[in-house]
Amino acid sequence: MATHHQILIIGGGNAGLSAAAQLLHKNRKLDIAIIEPSEKHYYQPAWTLVGAGEFDIRDTERAEKDFIPKGAQWxxxxxxxxxxxxxxxxxxxxxxxxxxxxxxxxxxxLDWNKIEGFKETLGHNNVSSNYSFEMAPYTWELIRNFKGGTAVFTNPATPIKCGGAPHKIMYLACDYWRKQGILDKCDVHYISGAGAIFSVKEYAETLKNVVSRNKIQTHFNSNTVEIDGARQTVYYEVKDEQGNPMRKELKFDMCHAVPPQSAPDFIKNSPLADGNNPLGYVEINKSTMQHSRFPNIFACGDCTNAPCSKTGAAIRKQVPVVVKNMLSLLAKKEPVAQYDGYSACPIPTQYGKLMLAEFDYSNTPKMTFPFDQAVPRWTMWVLKKYVLPWLYWNRILTGKA
Ligand SMILES: Cc1cc2nc3c(=O)[nH]c(=O)nc-3n(C[C@H](O)[C@H](O)[C@H](O)COP(=O)(O)OP(=O)(O)OC[C@H]3O[C@@H](n4cnc5c(N)ncnc54)[C@H](O)[C@@H]3O)c2cc1C
Known part of the structure; x- marks a missing residue:
């Protein structure tokens, strides 16, 4: 097996496979190898719907070998x-x-260990997380069997993949309990490390209404630090007026929690990491996606220090830029293609209705459709549940979209 390649791609996930496929569409003769340890590939965006009983977990998993583009070496x-x-x-x-x-x-x-006790209790004591393939079905079991009491949903203080996922499942849970006639018996809490429900004000207004109609109690700037499964208690930290951390606790009957996240350790501990970022992401130019110090290295997807929202939707706009710039570099030209920070977050506000939030680096809405996307719609729910999964497997991973 050759050990030198014209283009070496690290990771055959959403970003790596899309880029490999698009590169080969541009030039079949490129010598491309993808280093990827996993036999399986996952469509993670559907895990929210799995947790809400709307999607079969088995449909989110495929064999990696079926998506390595023809012409690339795995x-x-x-x-x-x-x-x-x-x-x-x-x-x-x-x-x-x-x-x-x-x-x-x-x-x-996923830094599960950064919340004490989380890993040990995950899957037991009514604690789940849609951030795991194994656990997403358990979330649905908890929501379905909930008979009232305190339900806690947490969101960490670090950037995460799909910033909307920690609260998407909360809105669906509330809607399910409303339909079961038990929402009045549910005391729902959202403990979030962020300072607001959403960073783009046009979309935040819609979500504030959803929070208020479901009587959700929000705790912002609150960092979950421990989950004691046996005592069914979440511990979180807030800062007092002097900025000193204060520990608070909340007992729960069910808890959906999301782990803090950072660059994979082998990136963090490498010369590619951004030394000014404690989470160790790959240091790139946020427009060209080229490494700031090593010109023949590019990065895209969730591993970079680009200040965009980390989603598959962002990757769809990053990949054409990175592909163009890598080809320019191979042709000894300047990489000039630019990414504007576009990202999207499809947020279901209830079963059958979804708000498609699209925005860029400046948190300015970038709506694709000719209607106000801050209004939740059935058509956008259909897009999320049926159209996007099909697009992912058939067009995005194959480099056609
Ligand atoms: C619950 C949930 C809901 C989400 N909802 C949405 C949504 O609605 N919309 C949306 O756009 N996005 C959503 N996302 C985010 C989306 O799934 C990610 O942003 C996207 O998968 C990131 O792609 P990636 O290629 O950067 O990483 P991944 O797709 O995670 O792939 C990384 C790959 O790198 C491989 N790898 C790891 N370590 C190594 C190594 N040492 N060497 C080589 N390879 C390695 C892994 O095996 C993996 O295959 C969601 C994610 C979750 C978890």
Missing amino acids: IKDAVATFQPGKNEVTCSSGVVYSYDVMLVAPGIQ
């Missing part, structure tokens, strides 16, 4: 270290691969 290994000065990476197996140009796209790391 190296089933995991990158352990980077030697950018030598244009080399070393894998866990010890094999060293070299490249002319590299695309880094290994996604984000």
Whole structure:
């Protein structure tokens, strides 16, 4: 097996596969290898619907081999270290691969251990998380069997993939309990590390109404630090007026929690990491997606320090930019294509209705459709439940959209 490739892609997830496919559409003769350890590929955006009983978890998992584009080589290994000065990476197996140009796209790391007790109680004691393939069905079990009491939904203080997912499931749960006639018996709390329900004011207004009609009690700037499963208690920290941390607690009957997130450790501990970012993301130019210090390295997807919302929707706009710029570099031209920070967050506000929030780096709405997307609609629900999954497997991963 060759150990040198013209283009080496790290990670065969949403970003890595889309980029490989688009590169090969541009030029079939490119020598591309993808380093990806997993036999399985997941459509993670549907895990919210799985947690709400609206999607079969088995339909979110496919064989990785079926999506490696024809013409690309799959190296089933995991990158352990980077030697950018030598244009080399070393894998866990010890094999060293070299490249002319590299695309880094290994996604984000779920730091379950940053919330004490979370990992130990996950899947037990009525604690679940849609951030895990194994757990999303358990979320639905909890929502379905809830008979009233205190339901707690948490959102960490770090950036995460799909910033909307921690509260999307809360709105669906409330709607389900309303339909069961038990919402009045439910005391719903949202404990969030963020300072507001959503960062784009046009969309935040809609969500404030949803929060208020469901009588959800919000706790902003509140960082979940511990989940004691046996005592069914969440502990979180808020800052007092002097800025000192104060610990608070809330007993729950069910809890949907989301782990803090950061760059994967092998990125964090590498020369590619942004030294000014404690979460260790790959340091890139947020417009060209080119590494700030190593010109023949690019990155896209959840692993970068670009200040955009980390979603598959963002990747759909990043990939054409990164592809164009990598090809420019191979042709010894300047990388000039630019990404504007576009991202989208499809937020179901109840069963059958969804608000498609689209925006850019400046948090300005960037609506695709010729109607006010801040108004939740059935058509957007259909887009999320049926159209986007089809597009993902058939057009996005194959580099056609
Ligand atoms: C619950 C939930 C809901 C979401 N909802 C939405 C939504 O509604 N809309 C939306 O647009 N997005 C949503 N997302 C976010 C979306 O799934 C991610 O933004 C997207 O998958 C990121 O793509 P990626 O390629 O960066 O990472 P991933 O798709 O996670 O792929 C990373 C790949 O890198 C591989 N890898 C890891 N370590 C190594 C290594 N050492 N060497 C080589 N390869 C490695 C992994 O095995 C994996 O295959 C959601 C995510 C979750 C969890």
